[in-house]
Amino acid sequence: MAVDSPGCSYVSLLNHLGVGPNNHTHSALRPVRNWSTPTYVTVDLYLYVIIDVNEKHQSLTTGLHMFSSGWTNELLRWDPEHFCGIYTMTIPEEYVWRPPTSIMESFDAKLSYEKSSYVNLIASGWVTTGESYKITSTCKMDLFKFPFDTQQCKLTVLTILNTIDQIRLYPGSNSADVLSGSLMVFQAQGEWDLIRINVTRQNLTIGTSVWDTVIYTIVMCRRPQLYVINLLIPVFLFLVLDLMSFFINEVQGEKLSFKVTVLLAISVLLLILHDMLPSTHDRTPLIGVFCTGIFLFVGFSIVETIAVSFLMRMASKCDLAAFSRETREKRVQEEASGQGPVVSTVKGVEQDTAIVSLLRLLLEEVRKLRQSTCPQPARHAGSACVCLKTAAKAINTLYFILYTCAAVCFLVGVFKQWYY
Known part of the structure; x- marks a missing residue:
């Protein structure tokens, strides 16, 4: 065409x-x-x-x-x-x-x-x-x-x-x-x-x-950069802060309040993570295991802090009772030694006499009588206070060592599964 x-x-x-x-x-x-x-x-x-x-x-x-x-x-x-x-x-x-x-x-x-x-x-x-x-x-x-x-x-x-x-x-x-x-x-x-x-x-x-x-x-x-910055690093820092809280003074209650604050902060991050991940997944995501594990570490740390604080408070009460008993003993001893000036006066007036010897014998008998009639202080009070303080310090030290070792093993295990 x-x-x-x-x-x-x-x-x-x-x-x-x-x-x-x-x-x-x-x-x-x-x-x-x-x-x-x-x-x-x-x-x-x-x-x-x-x-x-x-x-x-x-x-x-x-x-x-x-x-x-x-x-x-x-x-x-x-x-x-x-x-x-x-x-x-x-x-x-x-x-x-x-x-x-x-x-x-x-x-x-x-x-x-x-x-x-x-x-x-x-x-x-x-x-x-x-x-x-x-x-x-x-x-x-x-x-x-x-x-x-x-x-x-x-x-x-x-x-x-x-x-x-x-x-x-x-x-x-x-x-x-x-x-x-x-x-x-x-x-x-x-x-x-x-x-x-x-x-x-x-x-x-x-x-x-x-x-x-x-x-x-x-x-x-x-x-993963955004999740590392917003989730993993904050939760890890909360764990580090909880470890550092073992060096806070327990007497004023600052340590316990600090740990509770850390626990609440981790709870907020767990709520955010729950909104992101499905609830019907076959296996729990490692980030959930990571956050929950640190949450449990901080929770057990709070229980340990409460137990140590209880022992320290009992030791403080024991020290106060022992101090009051020592004060009463000193007062009784001062009253018992009140005859000293009289004896010294008699000794100065009539030395080398039979009356001085008799007065000395009477004074010794009076001291023995007062010691036998006055209530004896509980000699075990001081040792009990020392035992309570020692137990509290031993528990705190042992738990800190176990806490650190367990946290390191937990983190190594989680990160090893993440990268392999």
């Missing part, structure tokens, strides 16, 4: 193919000449943004580009030489049939733009299209190593309405090409880094029905 022929326009080609808004044959039915012939469809998904990862609801919101998704249309073929070399043209998507592909894990999928889409039609009958989607899908996350975790979320592309006998799905690119293409358009968003994308093709069998599926496994790594 000549170049200046009326067939050199897209309109004449569309009329020849019978494609248009009033012809629903090409858009309603699968485009094969024999109904038993399967339609071959290729898909290509490229990740360009990670919008949100919700650990509480186990969901992933992503932005996806669908490039060069194509299929064979046996009813829309022409010879370019008969139409002035027209090899390809772009037509509205509602003019032709499109495979009903969907993502199995998705529960909310939206186009990234409102205008109508177009498809690219090639002379061989190959139809290609490209669109951008915002998809929210389910993702079973392993949060055991949170916030040093790596997540794998799957996006399974399939055609629910057509089994493998009708539509065959194939990935348009391998894993390396999809990853490199995604990294070229990827926009870092929030706390996640894209590590790799694995592309596999599998069959999904339910009962007697079999579907072709293309699975895109997105592997992403979390950036």
